[in-house]
Amino acid sequence: MKKPPKVRAQSTTPAQSGYHTRMNDITPQGTIDTATGKTAPAELSTERVKTIFSTIARKYERFNAISSFGAYRRWLGGMMNQAPIRPEHDVLDIAGGTGDVSKYVARTKHPAHIQLTDLVPEMLDVARMHKARGAFGSTPVDFDVVDAQDIPYADASYDVVTMAYGIRNMPDRPRALKEMHRVLKPGGSLVCLEFSTPPNPVWRALYNVYLKHLIPFWGGLITGDRDGFVYLAKSIRAFPDQEGLAQMMRDAGFTDVTWKNYTGGIAAVHVARK
Numbered sequence: 252m253k254k255p256p257k258v259r260a261q262s263t264t265p266a267q268s269g270y271h272t273r274m275n276d277i278t279p280q281g282t283i284d285t286a287t288g289k290t291a292p293a294e295l296s297t298e299r300v301k302t303i304f305s306t307i308a309r310k311y312e313r314f315n316a317i318s319s320f321g322a323y324r325r326w327l328g329g330m331m332n333q334a335p336i337r338p339e340h341d342v343l344d345i346a347g348g349t350g351d352v353s354k355y356v357a358r359t360k361h362p363a364h365i366q367l368t369d370l371v372p373e374m375l376d377v378a379r380m381h382k383a384r385g386a387f388g389s390t391p392v393d394f395d396v397v398d399a400q401d402i403p404y405a406d407a408s409y410d411v412v413t414m415a416y417g418i419r420n421m422p423d424r425p426r427a428l429k430e431m432h433r434v435l436k437p438g439g440s441l442v443c444l445e446f447s448t449p450p451n452p453v454w455r456a457l458y459n460v461y462l463k464h465l466i467p468f469w470g471g472l473i474t475g476d477r478d479g480f481v482y483l484a485k486s487i488r489a490f491p492d493q494e495g496l497a498q499m500m501r502d503a504g505f506t507d508v509t510w511k512n513y514t515g516g517i518a519a520v521h522v523a524r525k
């Protein structure tokens with residue numbers, strides 16, 4: 252059963268639709284270079300991310316598994332433990348990539364429907380391949396190319412938004428978080444897995460060495476795209492810590508923001524409520 256996207260309102264204004272507030276109608280905010288955190292035109296980060304993920308799409312999962320020494324799976328498991336997803340829920344997976352989060356949601360939560368979205372069509376092509384092989388079981392899953400900073404769906408249309416390693420790659424994070432808040436139903440939740448900052452200084456120093464030297468080495472070896480992994484390491488180092496991300500979520504309108512650290516704070520799962 253193909254579930255149609257909720258709203259495709261490229262030319263619709265809030266006054267015309269009566270219920271859907273497009274971010275294009277809201278005062279634009281500053282954008283950053285996601286590799287440095289410094290002010291820069293959005294196109295810089297957007298074009299880079301499109302190039303990187305369209306190039307590595309087919310090798311992305313192998314790299315993830317190897318570079319995190321398997322911790323990636325544990326973090327996804329932790330994300331599922333914290334995700335308040337019930338069988339009647341409609342779930343929106345933002346920056347869903349090749350579909351790992353959606354697969355875990357489908358297998359562990361069996362929601363009514365998952366909308367698996369990403370900016371890069373090549374990543375979604377891999378996810379579609381997984382679907383063809385039955386990776387999502389009996390859970391209905393639909394795919395859509397979506398920029399999280401301008402989500403083409405109606406207000407209050409999803410019960411839970413999931414996002415893993417997505418927000419760090421977005422040049423206008425406040426806008427993306429506001430969009431996720433907008434499409435959630437009142438009482439709905441955002442569940443966000445992202446790299447973060449280990450609070451212990453010794454662990455943090457070791458991790459920084461790993462990021463700076465080993466990640467580009469491993470990434471280059473496995474995917475042939477060393478530059479993509481130099482970017483990955485830089486973007487992780489430039490990303491706000493746990494409290495910084497929590498505050499961004501509060502600023503976007505979320506409440507009850509909590510987080511749990513994994514592997515000493517290398518990754519964190521934030522849960523926030525609308």
Ligand SMILES: C[S@@+](CC[C@H](N)C(=O)[O-])C[C@H]1O[C@@H](n2cnc3c(N)ncnc32)[C@H](O)[C@@H]1O
Pocket residue numbers: 300304345346347348349350351352368369370371374397398399400414415416417420421
């Ligand atoms: C590191 S991958 C994570 C994919 C998947 N969530 C996972 O856990 O394997 C980051 C993904 O974010 C996507 N992305 C980057 N910027 C985006 C944006 N503005 N809107 C939607 N997706 C975006 C990329 O295309 C890429 O697939």
